[in-house]
Amino acid sequence: EPEVTQTPSHQVTQMGQEVILRCVPISNHLYFYWYRQILGQKVEFLVSFYNNEISEKSEIFDDQFSVERPDGSNFTLKIRSTKLEDSAMYFCASKVRRSYEQYFGPGTRLTVT
Amino acid sequence: KNEVEQSPQNLTAQEGEFITINCSYSVGISALHWLQQHPGGGIVSLFMLSSGKKKHGRLIATINIQEKHSSLHITASHPRDSAVYICAFNFGNEKLTFGTGTRLTIIP
Secondary structure, rough: OOOEEEOOEEEEEEOOOOOOEEEEEEOOOOOEEEEEEEOOOOOOEEEEEEEEEEEEOOOOOOOOEEOOOOOOOOEEEEEEEOOOHOOEEEEEEOOOOOOOEEOOOOEEEEOOO | OOEEEEOOOOEEEEEOOOOOEEEEEEEOOOOOEEEEOOOOOOEEEEEEEOOOOEEEEOEEEEEEEOOEEEEEOOOOOOHHHEEEEEEEEEEOOOEEEEOEEEEEEEEE
């Protein structure tokens, strides 16, 4: 069964460094999402992406964040200058046009030290 | 403002008990989702509901659109059901909005 994959599973970085989190959505999916979950808190929406552009972003998704679909298969989330408070689990999700159901990747745990 | 309220926040039960987790939401939705999150962190979709009731194995999900309320039931609970159960909704192709989750612990 097709699934969303994410790499790496765990990333440790120093404050101020740039990180890129990678996702490979299911191949025929058209809508892509990033969510994050700070330890002990609920899952929060970051950004949605459709037709090669951002369709919605949250207040969390400031100028330090960017998303890209560089090659038609990968969907990346870049954090330009990481802060301690960026430490969280980051989930990618994707879906087809005709369904409300989103399929989640296993997540990348980002630790900023 | 919490658009999704779940109860209880924590639930501990003995193996075999019937479990109910509740979810209330405050806005019009396209679909209500029940998700499961295990200690490793991964999120698994259990149900997506727009109306009525769905059943999968020992799990049953119901939704009352007029009352803006959904329930997740687990029959004959088992220790492997121990996880965090999350209610979420979306409207159209928009983002999912998540509840805070219910941590379920089933004791053998």
